[in-house]
Amino acid sequence: MxxxxxxxxxxxxxxxxxxxxxxxxxxxxxxxxxxxxxxxxxxxxxxxxxxxxxxxxxxxxxxxxxxxxxxxxxxxxxxxxxxxxxxxxxxxxxxxxxxxxxxxxxxxxxxxxxxxxxxxxxICAIAMTEPGAGSDLQGIKTSAIRDGDDYIINGSKTYITNGQNSELILAVCKTDVNAGARGTSLVLIETDRPGFERGRNLDKIGQWSADTSELFFNDVRIPVTNLVGEENRGFIYLVSELAQERLSISITAQAAAQRAFDEALSFVKERKAFGKPVFDFQNTRFTLADAKSRLQVGWAHLDWAIARHVDGELTAEEAAASKLWHTETQWMICDLALQLHGGAGYMNEYPIARIWRDARVRRIYGGSSEILKELVGRSL
Structure with a gap:
């Protein structure tokens, strides 16, 4: 618990x-x-x-x-x-x-x-990522072209969480294809509209209980009233909301790391090697001590970040740094927790296997670690 x-x-x-x-x-x-x-x-x-x-x-x-x-x-x-x-x-x-x-x-x-x-x-999914545009939202190609009182949507999205279950798509589109990021808008697309298609539920390494899909828009017509906010201000809205998204991912990363640690601690106290519990080996205790220290720091940092966010003070750079640290720390702790399980850690019947495989994507979505380093670096 x-x-x-x-x-x-x-x-x-x-x-x-x-x-x-x-x-x-x-x-x-x-x-x-x-x-x-x-x-x-x-x-x-x-x-x-x-x-x-x-x-x-x-x-x-x-x-x-x-x-x-x-x-x-x-x-x-x-x-x-x-x-x-x-x-x-x-x-x-x-x-x-x-x-x-x-x-x-x-x-x-x-x-x-x-x-x-x-x-x-x-259920509402958010569709940002495209086959040729991930963390770089300026590279988005999906277009929403004005036609009277409608927009006509063309393009495709990929790696969309809740893509199979959703009835509504919050889509990032180009309403001015010549204006780069300044021509980006957010629109709501109902999934029962003609021209909308879902691809298959993608076969992922982990996060198996989250449906993740490709989405296709072929001359999908939506009313202009489905525009979210003002036209061509979508990039500003996205940047404004990224702090909460990255803080949310930081929290899930920390909680998953804690579960991995708890599973490893329980396992090494029960599993024996050379006639004694694996926990009794100094290497095991040192490894767990290092992980526990990092978890202690992580929880304290999260409390600080959450409090700042509630007060409206968490900056985009702070949120980026938070996601970078927590997801990288999660991966380290999940990996060492699996290692402490030995061969059992590689078996899907043990919880640590699920925790480990689910962890990997958090260093990618919501801004990859490399992009986050760049963002933090720009603020120096």
Missing amino acids: LNRDGSKIFGTEHSQFRDMVRKFLAKEFTPYLEEFEEAGMVSREFWRKAGDAGLLCLALPTQYGGLELDFTYNAVINEEFTYAMMSDSLTLQTDITMPYILRYASEELKEKWLPQMVSGDK
Whole structure:
């Protein structure tokens, strides 16, 4: 069980909320984890149950069905969902897609979609990455060309989380193909529109219970009213929301690293080599001591970053540095935890195998480690 009792940013209400989240996961997620991974996605029923439990889009105002809670409660969900070994799918709706609609969309779009997103009846994916454009959003080719009162969408996206389950796509498109990043806009595309197609559920190394897809737009016609915010200001919106996205990933990385450490500690105390527990070897204890020290630093840093974000003070550079450190640290701890399992660590029947393979992508999505180093370096 994840121990966050020493945190200064959580109070009694957070502890009660965390206990409720754990009970929900124990009943509705953990018994079905293998089933979800085999299916390549969590079920729609689970999404609705999470909505009924108040675990989606917590920050939404009550007028849209939300609880108007601050990001500390998002953090609790991220920690507990990830510690339970859930792939990153539901947290994407709560932390990443919903805020764009809440902050920038028209009231008509908010009233139409937000109540259904908070209930789990509708799922919204965000489509940024393309076959030729990942962290470099200026390279996006998908276009939204004005035609009277409509936009006509053409292009393709790839590696889109919730791509199979979603009814709504928040798509990054070029509304001015000659203006580079300044010609980028955000539009909402309903997946039942003619010309929209989903590719297969992509076969990934890890994160098996998160559906990840290619999306294709072939002369998809949407009304201009589906524009989110102002035309050609999409890049500014994306940059403005990246701090929360990268902080969210930092939290999931830290929680996964903690679960990996806990699995390794439990294993080495039970597994014997040369007639004594593996834990009794100095190398084992030194390895775990180093990992525990890094986890201690990581939790303290996260509390600082979350508090700054709640106060509206977390900078883009700080969030980039946070994601860089936490995802790289996660990978190191997950790898050493697997190593301490020996051959058992390479077997999928052990939790550490799932934790290890799920960890790898966090150093890539949300801004790869190399891009984050560049961003932090520019701020020096």
